[in-house]
Amino acid sequence: MAEKYILLDLYDEKSKKIAEAFGNKTCKKIIEYLSEIKESSEEDLAKELKIPINTAEYNLKKLISAGLVEKTSNFFWSKKGKKIPIYKLAKKYIVISPKKREIPSKLKSILPAAIISGIGALIIRQIVINKELASRAQDSTALAEGFKVVSESSNAFIQPPSPVWLWFLGGAAVAILIFAVINWRKL
Numbered sequence: 001m002a003e004k005y006i007l008l009d010l011y012d013e014k015s016k017k018i019a020e021a022f023g024n025k026t027c028k029k030i031i032e033y034l035s036e037i038k039e040s041s042e043e044d045l046a047k048e049l050k051i052p053i054n055t056a057e058y059n060l061k062k063l064i065s066a067g068l069v070e071k072t073s074n075f076f077w078s079k080k081g082k083k084i085p086i087y088k089l090a091k092k093y094i095v096i097s098p099k100k101r102e103i104p105s106k107l108k109s110i111l112p113a114a115i116i117s118g119i120g121a122l123i124i125r126q127i128v129i130n131k132e133l134a135s136r137a138q139d140s141t142a143l144a145e146g147f148k149v150v151s152e153s154s155n156a157f158i159q160p161p162s163p164v165w166l167w168f169l170g171g172a173a174v175a176i177l178i179f180a181v182i183n184w185r186k187l
Helices: 013-023 025-037 042-049 053-066 103-144 164-182
Strands: 005-009 069-077 083-089 093-097
Touching (some): 013 053, 025 042, 025 069, 025 083, 042 053, 042 083, 103 164
Antiparallel strands (some): 069 083
């Protein structure tokens, strides 16, 4: 699936190519022509715009490298048996950011939520461990006094602690991931 956006910042190499294309009169004519005709070959483009074919080829290459024009899957064969490509205007929005934002700065905005989630998971883990130790202590006290323990927690010394805190931590991680994906461009 083709991207619908050209995302770049002012320092991106592609922004320079797009600026050069929009600053070139021939490139502007090609863009206008392709917006009206939809698809065209180099030769038809050169004839309609009354420019040399090598000028059309040069400017099409500029527009393709900028992401403004693309080759279609359609083509035709010349009289000499050469495959002639067809070009069309790329249906894309150009989004230019005024400043360069790096991934670490985006991750820094999520860091507080990750730290709070980690601390919450550790607190829940400690509560679960304390609860299980208290339960084990009650069971061993009841056994020592000769009472019969009805619950199935008599083998609690063999079982590992309940992973409730892991479920909390995993849920928090998924929530942070979903938040990051939804708000990626805003971060």
